[in-house]
Amino acid sequence: MLPYEHIIIIDKKSKVPIYRQIAISIINAIRNGTLKAEMRLPSSRELAKILGVHRKTIIKGYEELDAQDWIMIIPRKYVAVSEHIPLLKPKKWGEPNVLRPYESNLNIPFRVIEENTIDKKDISYPEIIIDDGHPDVRLSPIDDLLKTYRALTSKKYAIKNANIGTAQGTLKLRQELVKYLSLTRGLNISEDNILITHGAQMSIYLAAQLLLRRSSNIIVGKPNYPIANKTFEEAKANIIEITVDDKGIDTDVIEKTCKRKKIDAVYVIPHHHYPTTVTLSVERRMKLLELSKQFSFVIIEDDYDYDYHYTSSPYLPLASSNHNGNVIYIGSFSKLLDPALRIGFMVAPKNFIDQCTAFRKIIDVGGDGYMQNALASIIKEGELKRHLKKAKKCYHERRDFLDALLKEKLGQYISYNLPTGGMAVWIKLNDGFSVEQLQLNESLQIVRFDYELNSFRFGFASMNEQELQSAVNAIEKMIVKV
Amino acid sequence: MLPYEHIIIIDKKSKVPIYRQIAISIINAIRNGTLKAEMRLPSSRELAKILGVHRKTIIKGYEELDAQDWIMIIPRKYVAVSEHIPLLKPKKWGEPNVLRPYESNLNIPFRVIEENTIDKKDISYPEIIIDDGHPDVRLSPIDDLLKTYRALTSKKYAIKNANIGTAQGTLKLRQELVKYLSLTRGLNISEDNILITHGAQMSIYLAAQLLLRRSSNIIVGKPNYPIANKTFEEAKANIIEITVDDKGIDTDVIEKTCKRKKIDAVYVIPHHHYPTTVTLSVERRMKLLELSKQFSFVIIEDDYDYDYHYTSSPYLPLASSNHNGNVIYIGSFSKLLDPALRIGFMVAPKNFIDQCTAFRKIIDVGGDGYMQNALASIIKEGELKRHLKKAKKCYHERRDFLDALLKEKLGQYISYNLPTGGMAVWIKLNDGFSVEQLQLNESLQIVRFDYELNSFRFGFASMNEQELQSAVNAIEKMIVKV
Numbered sequence: 013m014l015p016y017e018h019i020i021i022i023d024k025k026s027k028v029p030i031y032r033q034i035a036i037s038i039i040n041a042i043r044n045g046t047l048k049a050e051m052r053l054p055s056s057r058e059l060a061k062i063l064g065v066h067r068k069t070i071i072k073g074y075e076e077l078d079a080q081d082w083i084m085i086i087p088r089k090y091v092a093v094s095e096h097i098p099l100l101k102p103k104k105w106g107e108p109n110v111l112r113p114y115e116s117n118l119n120i121p122f123r124v125i126e127e128n129t130i131d132k133k134d135i136s137y138p139e140i141i142i143d144d145g146h147p148d149v150r151l152s153p154i155d156d157l158l159k160t161y162r163a164l165t166s167k168k169y170a171i172k173n174a175n176i177g178t179a180q181g182t183l184k185l186r187q188e189l190v191k192y193l194s195l196t197r198g199l200n201i202s203e204d205n206i207l208i209t210h211g212a213q214m215s216i217y218l219a220a221q222l223l224l225r226r227s228s229n230i231i232v233g234k235p236n237y238p239i240a241n242k243t244f245e246e247a248k249a250n251i252i253e254i255t256v257d258d259k260g261i262d263t264d265v266i267e268k269t270c271k272r273k274k275i276d277a278v279y280v281i282p283h284h285h286y287p288t289t290v291t292l293s294v295e296r297r298m299k300l301l302e303l304s305k306q307f308s309f310v311i312i313e314d315d316y317d318y319d320y321h322y323t324s325s326p327y328l329p330l331a332s333s334n335h336n337g338n339v340i341y342i343g344s345f346s347k348l349l350d351p352a353l354r355i356g357f358m359v360a361p362k363n364f365i366d367q368c369t370a371f372r373k374i375i376d377v378g379g380d381g382y383m384q385n386a387l388a389s390i391i392k393e394g395e396l397k398r399h400l401k402k403a404k405k406c407y408h409e410r411r412d413f414l415d416a417l418l419k420e421k422l423g424q425y426i427s428y429n430l431p432t433g434g435m436a437v438w439i440k441l442n443d444g445f446s447v448e449q450l451q452l453n454e455s456l457q458i459v460r461f462d463y464e465l466n467s468f469r470f471g472f473a474s475m476n477e478q479e480l481q482s483a484v485n486a487i488e489k490m491i492v493k494v
Numbered sequence: 495m496l497p498y499e500h501i502i503i504i505d506k507k508s509k510v511p512i513y514r515q516i517a518i519s520i521i522n523a524i525r526n527g528t529l530k531a532e533m534r535l536p537s538s539r540e541l542a543k544i545l546g547v548h549r550k551t552i553i554k555g556y557e558e559l560d561a562q563d564w565i566m567i568i569p570r571k572y573v574a575v576s577e578h579i580p581l582l583k584p585k586k587w588g589e590p591n592v593l594r595p596y597e598s599n600l601n602i603p604f605r606v607i608e609e610n611t612i613d614k615k616d617i618s619y620p621e622i623i624i625d626d627g628h629p630d631v632r633l634s635p636i637d638d639l640l641k642t643y644r645a646l647t648s649k650k651y652a653i654k655n656a657n658i659g660t661a662q663g664t665l666k667l668r669q670e671l672v673k674y675l676s677l678t679r680g681l682n683i684s685e686d687n688i689l690i691t692h693g694a695q696m697s698i699y700l701a702a703q704l705l706l707r708r709s710s711n712i713i714v715g716k717p718n719y720p721i722a723n724k725t726f727e728e729a730k731a732n733i734i735e736i737t738v739d740d741k742g743i744d745t746d747v748i749e750k751t752c753k754r755k756k757i758d759a760v761y762v763i764p765h766h767h768y769p770t771t772v773t774l775s776v777e778r779r780m781k782l783l784e785l786s787k788q789f790s791f792v793i794i795e796d797d798y799d800y801d802y803h804y805t806s807s808p809y810l811p812l813a814s815s816n817h818n819g820n821v822i823y824i825g826s827f828s829k830l831l832d833p834a835l836r837i838g839f840m841v842a843p844k845n846f847i848d849q850c851t852a853f854r855k856i857i858d859v860g861g862d863g864y865m866q867n868a869l870a871s872i873i874k875e876g877e878l879k880r881h882l883k884k885a886k887k888c889y890h891e892r893r894d895f896l897d898a899l900l901k902e903k904l905g906q907y908i909s910y911n912l913p914t915g916g917m918a919v920w921i922k923l924n925d926g927f928s929v930e931q932l933q934l935n936e937s938l939q940i941v942r943f944d945y946e947l948n949s950f951r952f953g954f955a956s957m958n959e960q961e962l963q964s965a966v967n968a969i970e971k972m973i974v975k976v
Contacts, residue, residue, distance in 0.1 A: 379692075
């Protein structure tokens with residue numbers, strides 16, 4: 013008889029029931045060829061004795077193996093390995109019959125995505141994290157949102173219908189957005205012009221995949237939101253970088269470029285450009301729209317940061333002008349409510365929305381219909397508007413508090429333009445100081461650096477005054493040290 | 495003076511404040527060339543008179559336009575359109591200066607995703623929907639999940655950290671899954687082998703995009719989960735269909751195919767194959783693993799329906815065997831908790847998970863960290879296990895109830911094999927009857943048909959006995975009618 017005490021490994025401390033451990037051991041022994049087709053197994057009585065467990069445990073294990081066709085039980089006669097098991101080379105003796113860890117390498121060739129080293133860096137959990145511009149979830153009406161979610165999951169009607177047809181986003185949320193985007197952004201759209209996504213990035217990905225191909229040219233700002241560039245690279249497009257100055261991306265250079273070669277798309281962040289926080293000026297907005305008609309390119313307008321303006325109203329989006337159907341408008345609720353809440357939207361001509369919806373089904377079927385309907389409710393009931401008002405006041409104060417702090421503590425080392433809105437300040441270190449120095453502290457982590465411009469983003473919205481103070485103090489210590 | 499009463503449109507019923515409506519009208523008039531650079535505007539007093547509104551309203555509107563640089567206000571002298579506005583051709587007179595609806599066509603060429611007509615069909619909201627196998631969210635511990643979510647968003651630590659580093663999924667959920675997948679599926683993995691996705695479909699998409707290219711060959715079952723096929727088409731791979739019989743996909747045919755040409759991947763649904771509900775037999779599982787080693791192909795194991803087995807334990811996944819790092823294992827929590835809750839996972843060798851994580855950042859940055867940590871909590875506290883036990887019992891009863899109903903009411907029109915688990919029955923109509931007849935009822939909608947096989951999926955898990963009865967009665971009426 014085979015040495016079953018070595019073939020069957022029982023770990024009494026494991027949470028896996030013993031009968032199951034026995035079954036798994038036998039399956040593994042069959043799988044690796046130790047036990048071959050039609051080979052007799054010990055009777056339950058014998059095996060119980062060998063393993064020192066109750067006979068009923070063995071019977072239960074055998075029954076499970078039988079139900080799954082690994083073995084056959086001939087009552088009152090014998091138990092044997094199933095006759096259907098293919099012939100395998102047995103593994104070497106002495107090799108322990110334990111569960112092997114999952115292989116750490118897939119050995120079939122596959123495509124490699126190149127990452128910037130900065131993105132690859134593991135996020136540890138230091139005391140202070142300076143993010144690149146996140147809202148403060150402590151202020152967010154997340155409680156109301158989740159209360160509504162719970163109510164929706166207990167309604168009979170919602171139950172049957174949240175499951176399906178949500179690739180484009182629930183009708184309820186799209187209808188609410190038609191009103192919301194008209195009020196806040198002057199967009200005159202219908203629910204057919206809207207696709208609900210998992211956030212601004214997904215909208216960029218969908219647009220890039222459908223618009224761009226190997227021969228496409230897309231213009232972006234320099235610097236630019238780095239993940240957007242990677243998204244256009246993934247679509248194999250040729251990326252043309254045009255400098256962003258204090259009025260935004262330079263439209264004169266865009267015009268010259270369009271005269272030299274066919275441009276398919278221009279990606280712009282018109283409010284609080286990432287990372288520089290610059291807002292695109294009125295004249296350049298109008299120029300860009302004109303160029304888009306003249307040279308037939310799509311404007312991908314990433315307006316992720318529309319909602320936070322402190323000292324003036326926001327500009328109306330390019331998408332709200334007469335644009336001959338050349339603008340794809342992208343927005344997000346993650347910056348409004350909770351950075352973890354992955355709900356954003358794309359506004360575009362219907363024919364494009366339809367294709368993005370079809371494509372989106374392939375990527376991830378759709379979003380969470382309950383969460384979408386809960387969001388629709390808090391928009392409808394005015395909760396979102398009230399929140400925004402409160403949050404705007406608070407972030408405005410935090411921006412000014414940070415401004416004073418920076419001037420007082422770091423004035424001699426840095427320069428910046430205080431943005432009129434948004435959730436971050438773009439800070440440049442003066443000559444003689446380097447942002448690399450700011451990475452040497454274990455208790456402080458800054459999420460977004462630009463080495464070339466010797467600058468970093470200081471997201472102020474998610475921190476209260478005390479937290480802002482600690483963060484600035486930590487930076488001060490690191491700079492002074494040099 | 496221009497006819498400002500026609501240029502500025504005020505809608506007193508609108509929720510947009512009047513000063514803003516005035517500002518928007520003037521912006522639109524500047525944008526479309528009616529108002530040109532440096533053109534004088536009426537004084538606030540004049541314009542108030544023309545429009546019949548209070549002068550303060552005009553001043554507020556002008557101030558906003560000034561802050562945004564559309565106009566310039568020279569105090570006590572005049573108000574004029576900004577000098578920076580580019581020269582535009584004015585629009586035709588008589589054309590009303592109202593907000594134009596968003597264009598319904600994007601006029602720049604873009605890629606079109608081909609959809610099956612069946613998927614394109616709009617979901618109306620009939621009384622009875624027979625889904626293709628969804629859980630009943632009324633049984634789900636969704637309340638506990640949301641309660642935990644709320645608690646997490648109010649914790650200081652969680653606040654700072656839910657924002658970032660969630661492309662691969664939160665560490666907490668991945669650590670919990672290491673234990674959970676070991677206990678339930680015999681997988682011996684670490685948190686580096688796991689990527690949290692928005693569900694099984696996203697895992698398939700990621701795998702397909704990284705594994706397949708134009709020259710790749712992938713084997714799938716016939717019939718197959720249709721969105722999987724579209725996903726492989728999207729990756730430009732050549733799809734080879736191999737028949738699924740009552741033991742699952744035919745591995746002898748796979749072997750023959752591998753001898754003829756280079757196969758890169760095989761996509762299998764080993765438990766309750768979609769749509770047929772067939773489970774892959776033990777001998778074919780072993781054969782498939784052997785072939786994968788011999789011919790070096792990846793097995794994409796879509797085990798979306800692992801958790802529901804009524805009359806026997808599930809087979810251990812192919813991924814739990816010794817597979818030389820050739821298996822990518824895909825699972826989902828949407829089938830367990832709530833079809834709207836978009837959380838799934840991929841288990842694969844670390845080098846592949848790393849690349850999928852990098853790719854996933856480009857698609858949608860990451861998932862909802864709070865929801866992931868809330869799920870981790872209910873797994874840890876045993877809530878998920880208790881739910882699963884309760885749900886399994888309930889769905890088992892519903893399956894048997896439906897079985898009896900089908901035999902009694904529809905026995906003469908249909909045939910099916912009662913599945914040992916899962917959430918749906920695959921029903922074939924006898925000769926002389928056609929599934930097309932089942933689409934003619936307005937109050938009943940069946941989500942998944944197969945015309946070629948004259949069959950449809952009857953998802954029973956989401957319906958209580960009364961609902962099952964109504965659904966079968968509705969089908970009976972439609973069949974008898976013919």
